[in-house]
Amino acid sequence: MLSRDDIVKSVPQKGFFGHPKGLFTLFFTEFWERFSYYGMRAILLYYMYYELNHGGLGLDRTTANTVMAIYGSLVYMSGIIGGYLADRVFGTRKAVFYGGILIMIGHILLALPGSATLLFGSMFFIIIGTGLLKSNVSTIVGDMYTEEDARRDAGFSIFYMGINMGAFLSPLIIDRVYQAAGFHAGFSVAAFGMALGLIVYVVTAKKNLGLAGTVPPNPMTPAEKKKMSIIAIIAVAVIIALVLVANATGTLTVANFSLVITTLGILIPTILFTYMYRSPKTTTEEKSRVLAYIPLFIAAVMFWAIADQSATILATYADTRVNLMLGSFEISPVWFQSLNPMFIILLAPLFATLWMKLGVRNPSTPRKFSYALFFAGASFFLMVIPGMLSNGGETLVSPWWLVGSFFLAVIGELLLSPVGLSATTKLAPAAFAGQTMAIWFLASAAASAINAQLVRIYAVVSEVTYFGVLGAFAVVIGIIILIISPIISRAMKGVK
Template identity: 45%
Template structure:
């Protein structure tokens, strides 16, 4: 069952193509490995060497966590390019999975900081190759107009959140209760299982079209690409060399350099979109409309992604984790994100369906989401103000904060994906989809710098500052709803 027509007619997986099962479990295991690793990584970085950690200070550990996430989303641009022009989606996903597995294996070896940085490089590249292309392959299972497409993606997204939900409990328990390297080993095993079933299932149930690039490079293009890559690597190397000569080459400055690159990348993209002769006057208005939504999305992701850094620190240091007779491991809080997504998704789907054409516009949904994001951090101000920074507080404060910010995510994330496709200029449709990943990348790049301000005794001011930024952004966006809708020119 390898040709396109046979794949699209297949109904053997809950009425969906059997290939959906292969991609479902591939992404489920990839998310299991990634979110399992992420749940304990910050603790591994700042725990003392005597406790099995690397001994980073907490600010540096939080900063590294943020830039790590930023680079993962930035590398997705590379993954899309290599799939479209070099390897094809199926091979690109497999190579990405192998890199991810070896990245987790590197962390499972007690080889100190060098193993950490090797792991980060491998997982950043691997996730960038795998994540965008798995989603693209799900879409390729269906013919145009196939009514099963939306339900197929719903099942696929459930797999993503299932892996993300379970991983912090299992990897977190093993890593924090016994040994960090055992936890990372479990993440590696998860990715290995995903690769095995992907290899076996892909040969049987995925279209042969996925083996080939959709827009293959011509020989001349390959030479140009090689030259550009070499020039880019040399330039990056020279910058690092200059930093070394000046005595400025350290972790914090290296993170700052990566932050600048992550923020500059979408700036370059928007400049190209707005100045290209391939973009019509109407499409240029659409890009201006999208710019406002992009900035709001970057601010939102900067807040939401602090769950694995700032809130992870709060969970370990300022939360009473003995609750109702249960001892809660700090890593377990990372499951709150996918848990609330699974709870809220059918509610929001029902809500939008019921409102139909009367539902709020995309800019209004974004603005409302920003308000909820700000409120989620106002919740964290309350216990710090009431009880002080030296008192461990109920875990319900963290649960409440996550419950609110995930409302914001469902007002922004799926809406953002949809509006990105609608506002994309015809000449840059694929590259415009990369912009949605770059919003998360830019937000986390900003995070890499501001999380250093989260210090003992400064928690209340930090939470209040982040909340004010989100609330002000929400108010400004509400004021801009009509101008943005005008620029969207009828697109909802």
Template identity: 50%
Template structure:
């Protein structure tokens, strides 16, 4: 987008920022409300008894489905970013994505069993892939590269994300668990609908930001892309038909396929960038330095991304839900992540500024993040070790675990975003950011297999083993810091 299409620097109507930021802030807040609202009750809907409105699936399969859902959501951003850049433009991609998300939630407002669930997941995955990366890019389009308000604008925007994630478990979770799951999914759909109304009414405030594709397909390219898409769809249809005929089209087959894809996709991305003639020697060295960071991020997200599966199950089946004399729904514990983020993010931002040049190097921060992430899981082995797995655990174990894991996130997640932009080859700036988000997809793919091992009799060993493995990765990262720094090509 040219400099002339940026919003005027004199536009300070929203807390000193462009009015368009208010539109995107509330759109993203309500989108995250719908996403985390569904996530708050999805696991319980999957394994709850059919007589209570659930699908009656076994707990290991339910946890694995929650993980592959997360993996597909993270992977879909690649497709959504490409479609916006080449076909729709960011503004239309956001609108279409929001409509698909709303329809996905609506698919679960009526009892439709497993088919309705799969349709819902497909719509939400595609919709989130269209909306999530592009609404963030639109925020950047509101500011010129030299506008000093840009970083603060993103900080406000991310407050909207966490506000939506914070509210969702209390509203959607309570309605879904106390009255009915389908009503809960309906409230999630309503949240997305409110976000779409806000977006439709406020689109004029965005100026021309994201109005057209940045790199539209030419006529010849459209035919080529159309042929490739047709071939891809045909191969997929044939594969599904063969699996159906042979009796192999099962939930477990879907889980296994997504697990493999989630791991292979980022590996293919890295190999492609390393082998590209557009990557020079210095950039190749930086990419090699990035590989341990990427693998460290995968290890960390293996723990963090189990909040909607294993930790949600622990909250529901193993936790004393009476707090200060009040019985609380188990879904409320999923608000702990955004609460901790809202409290700790400014604290760690102040800490890094305070330390200045004395702050740890990027790989060292990753090592700290991994040690804290692993420690949060080792901590969860405590209730079983001290009191056995048949006694209900104090809710403060979960509170402490979430606090520790988010401390780890503050050392790794924003630092990883920064390192990704600094170590990216110039020809792959946007794709490198997609690669960073694929670390979460790979972790969810691994989790789809891992979480199936969690059950009461394995609880202590599961938490201690996974936590210790992640902490060991932190020790390895600490030892590799000098090697990584030498290959970062002068980047700190």
């Protein structure tokens, strides 16, 4: 098995803003993959609930929001499959390539005019493809640095900025195409973006990434492969049988399915944490780090439960509650999906520079997480104000309230997301590197699974109650994390 030092030595360590040359490859691969995903996501909700005469599918808004939340949860939940296959079968490099192919197929299906059945088919390919690509490309970033490399957090911040450059441009471009030629033309642009990402990856990976991601860290024996194949076949057969029975009995509804996904979103990370902790392949020091990771994971779930509503509740809010006229100029509700990445592009270099300048004086990872929750709570507290000023939702509100809410959430995201990616690669047990990164993305899966229920609550309570209660939850959990941060830091065994 290759050691971390062997992998790091094989990667050219200079060549991209003072970082390993492979960061160029991964930066632009993720740029185009996120361009395709966020561009598609920016118009997908509206495609589902706009009426047929406006090119949509005509679903009701609550159902469309629930489907979006389920979709987001499954996208991140599938990272467990991608992480497992990368760790045990073909390594992270091949996982990224196969994932890109499946994502492109999914976007092509969305570009074809069709019914809800074709929509769900495209979602299947994008879910599996993102599971293979998303967590594993981040793992390769971590492989290029030693654990002691002071550039590591800054490298992840630069990588994160690349993700958000794609996410910023795609809603603006795809909205123009959609407005001119319809939803399916917009989805075709997303397919083209993923194709460009694959080209960048294939052309530059061998030269820039060295040995990173070429060998699975915990490969299966032939006997294990045979056993896993049998289990996989049985699992697929059981799932198909359950779906057929549920469909025949009329219990296969969006509401029931959302409850299943919410349960899985909480149950799966619990099982994985238990499995990693109890595994004989996890050393005593690694067990302590796994325990330290659990409260960070819980904090991340709470944060993303608020931040990920940008594609559901806040997207619907932009379309139905915001005055879209700025003087004589009309803005598109799709453009609000570019706010999050735009603010990250502007602020990420400042945060990367700040972490580099602070060096050993950096706040600990737990403290950064607690600060992130304070900003998440503040972003929802801000949305209480227009709810109080608009007579319970009877009048349209200024778009600047939504802009301010996105801005506060982004500050929290920069305190949590790139830092969490970096901490995950350092806290992961050696035998479970890919799967631990998948667990990090399961925080978003769990949050979206919870949101599948929250979007239903939003339909029956006031805006003031909804935003105020969720904001308060975030702040309370942030206070708890801040209080126990010294205990978490000690359990991290030297990882900062």
